Amino acid sequence: MDADTIAAIATAPGRGGIGVVRVSGAKVPDIAQGVLGRLPRARNATVATFRDAHGVPLDQGLALYFAAPHSFTGQPVLELQGHGGPAVLNLVLQRCIELGARPAEPGEFTKRAFLSGKLDLAQAESVADLIEAASSEGALSAARSLVGEFSARVHAVVDGLTTLRMHVEACIDFPDEDIDPADLSTIAQKVEALRQQLADLVGAAGQGVVLRDGLTVVLIGRPNVGKSSLLNRLAQQDLAIVTPIAGTTRDQVRASILIKGVPIHLVDTAGLRETDDPVERIGIARTWQALELAGAVVLLTEAGEMVAETEAEILSRLPPNLPMAWVYNKIDLHGQPAGHRVESQHASFRISALTGEGVEALQGWLLQVAGWKPGGEGVFMARTRHLTALRSAATHLDRGATVGRQLELMAEELRLAQQALGTITGEFTADDLLGEIFSRFCIGK
Ligand SMILES: Nc1nc2c(ncn2[C@@H]2O[C@H](COP(=O)(O)OP(=O)(O)O)[C@@H](O)[C@H]2O)c(=O)[nH]1
Ligand SMILES: [Mg+2]
Structure with missing residues (x-):
């Protein structure tokens, strides 16, 4: 195990009632002596003044000391729970560094917990x-x-x-x-x-x-069929610009929403059509790219309108086996009722993005495609x-x-x-994978 003593602010950046500086490693007793004037009794909350090298108070709070191996990391650990302001927390952190700790890397506390056998790799993740x-x-x-x-x-x-x-x-x-x-x-x-x-x-x-990861859903179709309106409806926010002018959406608009706790990442794209506008053409090229990373695609057309070449081309260019929903939008304009038909990976829906009619069924389908089953008991994060x-x-x-x-x-x-x-x-896990897993943690964890 790493011999360095590490320290970090363990609470989220910003201001809060409490802020915690956490220290782990062999130098913890010395650091406690330096900051607090003594080593607190292990596993007891001790009110203490945190002081700098000249005895000037930096903050007052609770000190918690955990003796090895009875700590999160398995090493001696000190938690200094002070006030949650960025400036004061930095002073306390700097004081610990002055006393021999070094700043912790992302995930380093948890990595030590894993290396000392406190957690296995799945638990650490x-x-x-x-x-x-x-x-x-x-x-x-x-x-x-x-x-x-x-x-x-x-x-x-x-x-x-x-x-x-x-x-x-x-x-x-x-x-x-x-x-x-x-x-x-x-x-x-x-x-x-x-x-x-x-x-x-x-x-x-x-x-x-x-x-954990959710499903990426790309909305495609000709201009003006209501893709941006549907995105806004699903996100319950005006994220994408909606106008009656064809070619409004050029940049992709992305929104991540939660349906029953499942993250659904929506991508609104430039409508597919022949155009001389260079900007729109780039947008259209990106639409095709977005499809390559999609977990599902929603193809929109206007209810009551004939299917044209564009849709035929879209269908022929879709990656095989990509789940697809064909959405006939604007039923309110055509006096049609909402409805849907689902056949395994393929489904069709009649909806109105404007009124929201029929949208719930579409949400249900997205969940199903994401692989979500109702009654998620016994599900664990993986x-x-x-x-x-x-x-x-x-x-x-x-x-x-x-x-x-x-x-x-x-x-x-x-x-x-x-x-x-x-x-x-983690019994048979290569070191480089471990490095990658822990580097994605936040600092102080
Ligand atoms: N009546 C009606 N109008 C809609 C509906 N969905 C979209 N629109 C309108 O159709 C136009 C184009 O919509 P937009 O979402 O920008 O389409 P996009 O180009 O596919 O993104 C706008 O004027 C919308 O208000 C709908 O369900 N019913
Ligand atoms: Mg649009």
Whole structure:
């Protein structure tokens, strides 16, 4: 573990009732002596004056000392809880640095907690996810991961794999014909049970990824069909300029909204048409680019109007398998009722962006495409990285299930499955990945 003592302002920048400077490392007792004149009793809240090198008071607050290894990082930790102003907090931080600490890097406290075995990697990641959660659903699922529910389920599969591997390895030592058929069938049953366990886990983690990352939805169509109006309606704000003039939207307008706690990232684009306007043409080129990163596309046309070449071209250029909703907008102008039809990945809706009629059904479809299922209990925050690892483990188990009597092959697949799962909790994680994960944290965490 790193020998440096690190310090950072752990509370959000700005002014607040309380601001916390956190210090972790071997020099904590000296730093406490320097700032407070003594080392407070461990795990006791102590009222104290924080002083500079000349004894001048910088602030008065609470000091909390945690002796190693009973702290967040596993090292000696000092928390100085003073007043939440940027200037005063900086003075206290500088005082700690003067006494031998260095400024912490983003995520460095949590990284130390991971390295000292206080948290596994999935739990450490959920610290950042909890802080960043955009919705209460997201926060609750991150908290579930933080207390280790996700890791526990991963470990349960790993334990199952370990037992199974022992069983398989034991059988390998016998020549083929001596393997007891009863053993083979027990092994097959266990593989099947683990596949099911893993499939459930993939489902729950997939939900977590949705809660964290959401779905990017691109609105396209000819000019004036109401794309910007629909964006504004969904965002419940006037974000994009709406006018009856074709070609109003040129720059992409982006808005992230929450539907039932799921982040939906909307991209409003320049309407697709032939144009000589160079600016609009750039906008149109960007529309096509945006589609490459889309998780779903909403194609708008005006209700009661004929479908034209533009739509045919759009349809022919859409990436295959991209979920699409065809939205017939402006039903209020044509006296049509709202309505919708959903066929798996494809759906059509009759709506009015102006009155909002029919928009709720469209929102429901977006949630469905995002992969959200109602009753998100037992969902825990997960990342794409976790999902990839779970799927990789599942693939190895699938392969393991097909090898028949070739138990050497099965043993190898089981080993690879276990290794894939190990990357989630950090047992088999490369250093550069660790660096990348923690560098995305905020400072002081
Ligand atoms: N009556 C009616 N007008 C709409 C509706 N949606 C959009 N409009 C109008 O159609 C025009 C073009 O809308 P806009 O959102 O800028 O279309 P965009 O070019 O596709 O972004 C504006 O005058 C809007 O007020 C709708 O559902 N009903
Ligand atoms: Mg527009």
